[in-house]
Ligand SMILES: Nc1ncnc2[nH]cnc12
């Protein structure tokens with residue numbers, strides 16, 4: 001049965017505002033999550049102590065107070081400094097494990113996290129140290145919690161094409177552990193096409209592609225990510241609202257957008273959640289999904305992102321069911337989708 005029929009058949013109170021119990025029970029996939037952005041201040045202090053690193057913050061409260069951002073760059077400046085506490089394979093394991101525990105509490109059944117190797121290799125940490133810590137935790141989480149994952153390696157777009165090629169070369173030894181490449185960091189001044197050749201090479205190696213586009217940058221960057229980088233999903237993509245033809249194209253092709261509502265308000269893409277276009281795009285037929293981006297920095301995991309939509313945009317159960325459905329069907333783990341959709345139907349009936 002098509003999703004629309006399943007919703008009409010199984011969801012009795014479609015126009016009720018989605019409540020917490022309903023949202024938690026919905027099986028969800030998270031498709032836009034930076035592992036380095038899941039580093040909670042408590043763990044940051046623990047790792048700083050373990051590695052004998054002095055932090056520029058007096059305590060956990062001072063860290064949270066410092067997370068007052070006015071745009072993407074003001075966040076990235078702090079974010080890269082915080083990542084300095086990650087040094088050993090065990091640190092990357094602990095970071096990833098803590099995130100997977102968060103997934104379990106929220107009804108996230110599958111996740112496709114990003115990691116930024118250059119943030120670490122540029123500090124002298126070996127690529128294998130980073131990758132092994134992350135993948136060991138992902139494997140343990142699958143075994144112990146039943147949460148599956150596909151890992152995405154991002155290139156930092158403020159660095160050169162040459163540096164991205166070097167990173168891709170380092171990854172060639174580990175292609176069985178990496179599903180896709182992505183593109184993140186400072187969008188303004190670093191257009192997707194700067195990395196067209198790297199993405200072509202990544203696809204030749206059998207990797208899938210995604211890219212941040214249209215977060216702060218123009219709608220043209222979304223066109224360029226789709227046409228030039230041949231992405232299978234666009235990360236953020238909210239600036240598509242500036243280009244009606246692009247919106248129509250996104251609807252026609254059912255290109256997924258991994259939208260991050262709390263991130264967008266914390267980085268002042270929108271001044272207030274009530275201005276966020278996610279549900280308008282959803283109602284027009286765009287394949288939008290809900291994600292947390294950097295939950296430790298933006299004050300909210302996936303559940304809190306869904307809850308913010310219910311609180312400030314009156315998101316209904318029907319809309320929430322669609323958003324969760326999009327997340328499951330936009331994942332790279334096609335073989336798992338039947339069993340998730342079964343769980344999704346059960347959640348609609350609850
Ligand atoms: N929201 C975001 N945009 C670009 N790069 C990022 N790296 C971590 N979070 C990011």
Ligand SMILES: [Zn+2]
Pocket residue numbers: 032033034184212235293
């Ligand atoms: Zn992001």
